[in-house]
Amino acid sequence: MSSSGRPSAAAVASGDLQIVSASSDKKEISALPNNSSTALVEYTPPVTNQEDEDLEVKLRRIIDCVPVRVNNTSGSSAGSGSGDFHQYRQMRRKEQDRLARMDVDFQKRKQVAEFNKRREERLIAAEERTAKKRLKRQKKKQKKQEKKMKLEVAGNHEQHKEDKSSDEDHDSGNDE
Incomplete structure (x- = not known):
């Protein structure tokens, strides 16, 4: 219009x-x-x-x-006054510190994540070793029990034979 x-x-x-x-x-x-x-x-x-x-x-x-932080923004004629350089240097230092803190925080988080990953891998490996050794112990224990059972059965069988033979001897000895 x-x-x-x-x-x-x-x-x-x-x-x-x-x-x-x-x-x-x-x-x-x-x-x-x-x-x-x-x-x-x-x-x-x-x-x-x-x-x-x-x-x-x-x-x-x-x-x-999201908060908007604007601290001492410089105008288009920045640097013309004697105090503006100090403000600029202060803002720059704060920003550098903030970036450095962010980098340190990132590195710490990365290290913690890597540590946790390695720790989990070590725990899994240890659990596998423990399970393998547990199975070996159980097999050894089972073989030992089976051997003991065989000896007991064989011992009972021999004792049972001896008992029968001694009963036969006693029976034949009573007749005389």
Whole structure:
């Protein structure tokens, strides 16, 4: 729009304006979509894509939740005053310290993660060795018990034979 209230020729040519004719009759004005308004031009919001709406919601949430820290920002004429260099140096030192702390924190987290990984591997390996040795001990114990059982069975069998033979001897000795 120009200062006279008329639309510019470029705006009319590009189709940005919609002109709706309305008569002075109230009946025809009431036929307009918005009954409460007597405007000649009705605004219709653009149709948005669902993905675009999601991105806008995320962007608003980020803007609302993430704090913005602006400390002593320098203007376009930074460095012109005698005290500006000291402010610049202080801001630079703070930023360097912050980055150094972030690097140290990252390295610590990385070391802890590597340590935990190695520890888990060592525990698994130790458990495997323990299970193998446990199985070996159980087999050895089982063989020992089987050997003992065989000796007991053999001993009982021999004792049983001796008992029978001694009973036979006693029976034959009583007859005489």
